[in-house]
Amino acid sequence: MPYTIGLDYGTNSVRCLIVDVTNGDEMGSCVYEYETGEAGIILDAADHNLARQNPADYLKGIEVTFKAAIAEARQTAKGFAADQIIGVGIDTTGSTPIPVDKNGTPLNSLEEFKDNPNACAWLWKDHTGHAEAAEITQLAQNEHPEYLAKCGGTYSSEWFFSKILHCLRADPEVFDAAYTWAEHADWLPAVLTGTQAPDKLKRCRCAAGHKAMFSNDWGGYPDAAFLSKLDPKLGALRKTLSRQTQAVDEKAGHLTDEWAEWLDLPARIPVAMGAFDAHLGAVGSGIKEGLLVKIIGTSTCDMVVAPTNTNLPDIPGICGIVDGSILPGHFGLEAGQSAVGDIFNWFVNCIEPGGAKAGSHEALTERAAKLKPGQSGLLALDWNNGNRNVLVDQRLTGLLLGQTLHTRPEEIYRALIEATAFGALTIINRFEEYGIGVGEVVNCGGIAEKNPLLMQIYADVTGREMKISRSAQSCALGACIAGAVVAGKASGGYDRFADAQAAMCGIKDLTYKPIARNNEVYGRLYFLYKQLHDAFGVRECSGQLANVMKELLSIKDSA
């Protein structure tokens, strides 16, 4: 039997999965929680925007999880042997750039920068570069609007150049010591294939296209003159970035002999180009034309594809439209919400409502499930971590409206779930307004699996049946599919993604169908949500409240 291994680097842990290539059956898996910082994230109490990771945790995760997953597969599958593994795929968070030296070594592993968070990986949800993001947006709008046309018109503080430019300004010593910056998604496959030196490092279309304004239409990354206007040193950095990028069906290389020996794997098996977790999660959930994949976790990613042979217009507020980033021959479109599970976690962990017993996710969900749509009189905006789509504005904040003297924690909890559902509908509507039909929705991620209330609310709010990806580990499964495609049919894998998905993906029997009466009430509530959304979020809106959240943040910054 042929097997592949997928490595899925999430926000707090890395998961390794071994699957049977013929049917997607999961043979063994293991999760390793990153050891550095709080739940694997280096934080700074004085700066809520900061979120970093230790690349050493990424490496330790390989060893720990590969060995345990292989051991489990030996027990699960009769006759399993590690030499039946034909390929490796990898997905990571992003944009999560790492400053590296001439050897491709992360700077924080050098003695000199050991305790410096700026020398670590800058996790996707690090927002320290928000001022730089605004600066990049401004310059691009003036000089190269085409750079932003496929990423929603605004360059985000979560992205590659915002972070690098912020490091240049905030910690020039680290910036100067870095030979270049490597995305986690590129660096990890390069490490496994011995290509992490900057002159050999391959960069994936996915990260470059969605987060670094890379496009073959203008010769790759933004031109040196543009980057130099932001800072001459940033212009000089461009020569360390490759001219080409690789699509998701290409190889990063082959597993080095050292790694093969250390992990007890066949030598020289192909390792796929890395991709973002959401993109391979979409693959693992069976993404195809007309099917939206929602990955629901601390935040969400909402992914669709559209064939490259159609004339796709620019879609304002959609952050990424990149040829070949999800499936070859298709534009991959990535949207998402900056916080979903994180909002519920905030309410439970920071506010701690109702005391220890009554305030758990389970207890709140149970009580919230007894409420009818609209019954609480509450309405919320899901912007506690800004808005990734369709407003693309980090300087937005949460809002809760409708409180009385009787408002209960479970009512707020439900209003927060509903707010994220309204946010999800806003994204779907935007796709459809621009001709990308969303006929089918497949969800994956922990929350989609574990929270029937949330799934039913999403069905009721969006008026669409909510399906759940069969695998509880869709991202890792997507990585396994990529491993099977780079291995190819000749080695027991597949030559095409569609063939691999047909064999390896599926959905669960249990789905959530919209209830007409609830959908009607949510229609009324969504009308109000959209009023608040536009009044507080859209600068040109007649509501004229778009200054409020930003002015509050300015006052906060100066306090």
Place this chain on the structure above:
Amino acid sequence: MPYTIGLDYGTNSVRCLIVDVTNGDEMGSCVYEYETGEAGIILDAADHNLARQNPADYLKGIEVTFKAAIAEARQTAKGFAADQIIGVGIDTTGSTPIPVDKNGTPLNSLEEFKDNPNACAWLWKDHTGHAEAAEITQLAQNEHPEYLAKCGGTYSSEWFFSKILHCLRADPEVFDAAYTWAEHADWLPAVLTGTQAPDKLKRCRCAAGHKAMFSNDWGGYPDAAFLSKLDPKLGALRKTLSRQTQAVDEKAGHLTDEWAEWLDLPARIPVAMGAFDAHLGAVGSGIKEGLLVKIIGTSTCDMVVAPTNTNLPDIPGICGIVDGSILPGHFGLEAGQSAVGDIFNWFVNCIEPGGAKAGSHEALTERAAKLKPGQSGLLALDWNNGNRNVLVDQRLTGLLLGQTLHTRPEEIYRALIEATAFGALTIINRFEEYGIGVGEVVNCGGIAEKNPLLMQIYADVTGREMKISRSAQSCALGACIAGAVVAGKASGGYDRFADAQAAMCGIKDLTYKPIARNNEVYGRLYFLYKQLHDAFGVRECSGQLANVMKELLSIKDSA
């Protein structure tokens, strides 16, 4: 030594106070917590608008508290004897009408209506009559706009006729069984003086003028034709209401021999007309021209006076402007906020943030005090119980804005305090816009006494020094002052309120002065508060969000 007794009927309890008339020294006091319902209030889980009280609790309170206060005074004051008591004053909440039979007996004390909340006292914060309030407002706007001109242009669901008309509609059996309806403030002095039969019952200017559209300008209560258009039975009720009302310096009568004997008091001592707690609290806090008294408790009352010989314009959004309701020879102007302490209580008791230890008022206040103005990035509207002034709209709800994933309970707690301070400033500004200067502010009530953080925030937000009434029992002290005035100089009291106040009132040494830097930050925040206030609260505002809270409440009502 001459002494007077004051009875202060609050929302949850009644307090009795005995003071030395020569200097206001407090000799004895006692508090009785009403026994019926939750904290003395009859609630209905199915209808959050309902709040009733049992008049039997009011009577039991007299006996319990008089006897204990007199016993304490005997211990405190050398040579004190109950026969040195020269007068009695009474204040109550309002509008708190009670349906009574031909003898002035509350209907709920009849077997037939024993367990019927509609036969009890309808507490000021009962809002079951909100639809009727709208109906009364509509009719008055069309036919008698002068009825509303001195009460802010909107008839409130908290007021006399809204409640009675709602009872007529919702429970005609109770309405039909009632000979008339008596305000708690009128009924209690009448019981003590044996004048509770409807044909003898005196009605005070304060309750009638502020809550029942009474004015000598149009011959008393609204005319029968007007009331009949609302319902012929309401028109018929008018003849049971007196033609005249008494100002605050007049007598309700003299203590009956039965009560005197039972309470061991001198027979036939004068009992002052009742008045609302806020009005006598203002008297007890030393109210005079240019001085605003804020009574801060579960809600607030903000009271000023203006001489009747000036030409005072109508003031939109100020709920009551009544000749002689606070001081003789002055218009009494009453404004207020529907919820202040109740909002903090909601957060602590309904949301229970931070677990049992961290979520008390004390713990939250301690942590909130460490925050700087503006530091949390939060902004709230203080409308969890609607808005009494200057919007006069019960169908408004709370709002909290600016939440991130790091927002802490103490930040929300502080934002709620700040919201009530912004609400307070909005009222002060409205007075000043119409020529009533607010040069001095004296606060009283439990929160003003116990929460230095709140007082400092009020000083910083309003830019005015916050003083605290010397007496912790300003309302009861005001009742004692009224008792001293109806007793008169000849009996050892006073002929004028100003003389009694000069002798009996004072402020505490500790005051709260505005800090310039905080005042500057709060100026910026207030600008944003006012934006939200107008956008959500003012129908004609360009913000165009005035539908949002109302539509949410409609959806809630139909859920």
